[in-house]
Amino acid sequence: MSHHHHAHEINEVDKSALLLRLREILPPEALLSEAEDLRPYECDGLSAYRRLPMLVTLPETIEQVQAILRICHELQVPVVARGAGTGLSGGALPHEQGLLLSLAKFNHILEINPQRRTARVQPGVRNLAISQAADPHGLYYAPDPSSQIACTIGGNVAENSGGVHCLKYGLTVHNIQKLKLVSIDGELLEIGGDGLDSPGYDLLALMTGSEGMLGVIVEVTVKLLPKPERAQVMLAAFDDVVKAGAAVGNIIAAGIIPAGLEMMDRLAIQAAEDFVHAGYPRDAEAILLCELDGTSEEVSEQLYKVKQILGDSGAVEVRTARDDAERLIFWKGRKAAFPAVGRLAPDYYCMDGTIPRKRLPEVLEKTAELSKQYDLPVANVFHAGDGNLHPLILYDANKPGELERTEAFGGKILELCVEVGGTITGEHGVGMEKIDQMCVQFNSLELTQFHAVKEAFDPQGLLNPGKAVPTLHRCAEFGAMHVHHNQLPFPELERF
């Protein structure tokens, strides 16, 4: 029993003492403490989890962020950072004994440098706003999570957000160059640089996707890319999901990396078609959307090849968007898939596993079996290029026990993803939501190593406590309910 990690005990926080100290450094409008003012912050995009913070602060300067963190460090107050609150894993769920640090006022684009193809922005700037600001220079910011109209770049860094163009253009971690962050003891640190790499350990990578556990990001320098000369999209319909999956492999085997490659199953197709009338074939078992971009010649060549491959792979229908307007209509159905599925039931729960693509048929088959077993319908939307699967479970939170059944079903899907060599989260993060499934994906030694990384930045465990990495104790309790392959996980732990 060499390493035995417990959650750091959070002591009771003296709210009035904290308020007193914060009033010394913040203007009144930057400090919220009344229940009705705190309410808008009680949850993020995963609204099934709600909790009021003790206080909310809305600083405007880096110095204020430093001062807030120094006070919280001194008084041992938990801190949860928040951007736009669009995250889907409860990463910005407040701590009831803690301070919610909103970065909403950090919403300025500080510099667009077309020469270096970079944008230096504050963390509260919206993802899409960066591309809009870069547009006059013929440049854009590539990662495009579906929430890009609202989500902020600070949150994108914290979650290592993806989007539909990841296979070709990468995730947030591939598209940022420099960060300013404030450590829990209030020190301002700069990592990365104006060159393409920096000396020492790759802290830029470590910070990206760290879910607010290691520091508070106060400035981000992102890389910009030249806008492709041309983008074109094809829609292919299949009478069998296995054929659609094979078609994806065949495109890649031909040496083509599409800008986007999306798959939808029958239920998702029908929901999207009924909702936005994108012209999807309602009787198809699966459709593939394949977007190609690049120079005009590059796209022409590849369109020809992909059309051939789709036909050879057994597509019953292949359509190429005639113009940009039709391209956007093809995409509209995919982009509206979540709300469209949402119309089929009072509530839906979006999962986010990634699997090796070749395992898709068996994962879909097992998901369908689980769907019967739990008596809850599921629609599947799939970033097919990179293996990121979003099963959407339909349920009704007002029916007693249905949310619990949905969560149990969702948990099974994630465990299935791990079983076939994938992961419990492709792009939404662990947050609060998938904390138990972390015990399935990682063993106790690996989790202990994660805790040691956390301690290197935040020894008292004040930043976003209880998220992202479970304590071994929590895993032991979770494992007691889920015994895998008849082996008790965490055998080295005492049972209570």
Added chain:
Amino acid sequence: MTDQDISLQLQERVKQARENRTALCIRGGGSKDFYGREPVGERFEVLSHRGIVNYEPTELVLTARAGTPLIEIEQTLSAAGQMLPFEPPHFGETATLGGTVACNLSGPRRPYAGAARDFVLGTRVLNGRGEILGFGGEVMKNVAGYDVSRLMCGALGTLGVLLEVSLKVLPRPQCELTLVYQTELREALDVLHDWAQKPYPISASCYDGNLLTVRLSGEERAVQAARKLMGGEVHEDGEGFWHRLREQEHGFFRSSRPLWRFSVASDAPAPELPGKWLYEWGGAQRWLISEAPAAAIREAASAAGGQATLYRNGPREQVFQPLPAGLMRIHQRLKQAFDPDGLFNPGRLYEAL
């Protein structure tokens, strides 16, 4: 040599070293012995831990043991029409995957495709407590847990022994063409920046003080169309040129004087330093052969928004750009988190690690 998994033997050796408090010098093929601060400690050979464990061309993923020769990986990929997109230098026939990732070495394609670290999807690592740990995996998108795999890239083995690495790989371009222009430095950098803002299929660039050399990659028609817009003379042996540049066999590198690598803002003005320069990566990587004092060189790199590394032929006390105190503290705590007894490659990266 045959493929074999010796991770349990390596683990045993680390446990012993821990008991005896013996520093270990992790070594694959020895092709990067010149790199970093002076290697110290007992030799810890990982070369025989080798073999490609999994390769799925249609999944764009390759997993191999750290001692696998880079050459074997590249041949395997090539046979399936694929490649390592970061085009790593080998610096010798014995180069291994582990050494390449530990040094985070990338070649001419780096600014257009990404660095070694950008293509690392997962690792199996032996830490300083003798524990074998797995991070990341074989899928493109994975945000479960901290990105420990990328943290290993460029750590020069100071955080743990790489056992296995999973990489994203990409198709080889259908066509490549190298163009040459005679030009002045200012004009070369201006034209590179101008092209970088356009959707041209550029995949490498170099300016040697006289000639600007640029590589195009993609579908044949696209490469030819760009060529018409970009002018220039076609290089007779483009492939050879980029190979020699990558391996530092290009004439520029023939010198026994200190070789410095600048990683700076691509548009930074040329610092006033004695010596000769060679530019790569659209201006973001610059090589300097110079006897100038290290302090002046580091200051110039810092003023250019980046850093300088004393790559070869110099005193090895201080190879990498010194870190600000706050960052060094985090580095030391991370070292402590992975290798509490300081067993692995002590001092190879920085004296205090």
